Amino acid sequence: MSVTGQAQIAGVMGWPVAHSRSPLLHGYWLERYGIDGAYVPLPVRPEHLESALRALPLLGFAGVNLTTPHKEAALDVLDETDALARRLGAVNTVTVLADGRLAGTNTDGFGFMENLREGAPGWKAESGPTVVLGAGGAARAVVAALRDQGAEVRLVNRTEARAAALVEALGGAIEAYPWKARQAALAGARLLVNATTLGMEGGTPLDLDLGPLPKEAVVTDLVYAPLETALLKAAKARGNPTVDGLGMLLHQARPGFRAWFGQGGIDPEVTPELRAHVGGGGGG
Numbered sequence: 001m002s003v004t005g006q007a008q009i010a011g012v013m014g015w016p017v018a019h020s021r022s023p024l025l026h027g028y029w030l031e032r033y034g035i036d037g038a039y040v041p042l043p044v045r046p047e048h049l050e051s052a053l054r055a056l057p058l059l060g061f062a063g064v065n066l067t068t069p070h071k072e073a074a075l076d077v078l079d080e081t082d083a084l085a086r087r088l089g090a091v092n093t094v095t096v097l098a099d100g101r102l103a104g105t106n107t108d109g110f111g112f113m114e115n116l117r118e119g120a121p122g123w124k125a126e127s128g129p130t131v132v133l134g135a136g137g138a139a140r141a142v143v144a145a146l147r148d149q150g151a152e153v154r155l156v157n158r159t160e161a162r163a164a165a166l167v168e169a170l171g172g173a174i175e176a177y178p179w180k181a182r183q184a185a186l187a188g189a190r191l192l193v194n195a196t197t198l199g200m201e202g203g204t205p206l207d208l209d210l211g212p213l214p215k216e217a218v219v220t221d222l223v224y225a226p227l228e229t230a231l232l233k234a235a236k237a238r239g240n241p242t243v244d245g246l247g248m249l250l251h252q253a254r255p256g257f258r259a260w261f262g263q264g265g266i267d268p269e270v271t272p273e274l275r276a277h278v279g280g281g282g283g284g
């Protein structure tokens with residue numbers, strides 16, 4: 001599909017941004033649905049975030065995704081943010097409104113839940129506790145989404161103060177466990193989520209013995225490079241159902257695409273072809 005002078009434009013702002021798979025992903029959907037549009041990488045230094053965001057309506061952009069390190073800082077720049085973005089303290093999707101104002105939301109939790117529903121349709125929040133490893137930005141979105149489903153969460157993080165801050169921010173049935181209790185926390189769980197950076201290609205491995213985890217518990221990893229992490233491999237080997245992290249990346253992109261390019265009512269699909277297209281290569 002070639003781009004005309006009337007193309008809708010969106011992109012991803014990050015620093016660095018070269019590793020982002022979002023241009024590949026949105027580019028695939030633009031082609032697939034025959035939309036006159038473009039989605040471009042926008043390398044924006046942290047000190048230029050405000051100017052870059054303010055330039056979007058002037059340049060005719062429909063919106064942008066935000067990635068590291070801009071997700072938190074954008075909250076202070078945007079004209080409106082929804083309750084979810086404020087609760088998470090992070091924005092990953094910005095839409096330019098008709099009057100030029102900038103609106104922000106966060107779609108990571110949506111992406112996580114859609115991926116889990118698709119990959120483990122039998123999982124129910126009420127069937128038992130969920131163990132979440134990690135208390136960074138991604139864990140916060142995941143825990144909020146799980147709490148919204150009514151799940152009881154055991155939150156395990158290396159830095160206990162960070163876990164405590166997450167519990168305080170989100171409230172409800174979340175119990176913090178120290179990192180050294182991560183194995184014990186698995187007893188009786190029905191879902192295990194790795195939301196740390198451990199297990200990424202070339203990085204530190206996740207050191208976790210799955211022994212106490214019931215065999216019927218679903219195991220999912222937010223890390224998607226490699227697609228089958230050592231955690232997912234170990235879980236599969238002992239018979240646990242597993243869900244990889246690529247689907248979260250793909251599903252979290254849907255609301256942005258709908259807002260910027262979906263004027264004809266298109267809700268872009270996550271298909272095996274898209275997974276194969278985006279699945280190889282660098283980071284998120």
Ligand code: NAP
Pocket residue numbers: 108111133134135136137138139157158159160162195196197198200204222223224245246247248249250252284
């Ligand atoms: P982040 O804010 O930097 O948080 C990193 C987390 O990993 C923290 O909980 C940190 O613990 C923990 N951690 C790092 N090194 C550790 C170690 N050696 N031992 C124990 N814990 C360690 O990162 P994030 O943005 O939340 O991202 C987390 C992961 O999710 C990344 O791999 C990212 O690529 C992935 N992710 C995937 C998707 C997707 O669509 N699939 C979306 C978002 C993120 P401390 O608090 O103790 O430092």
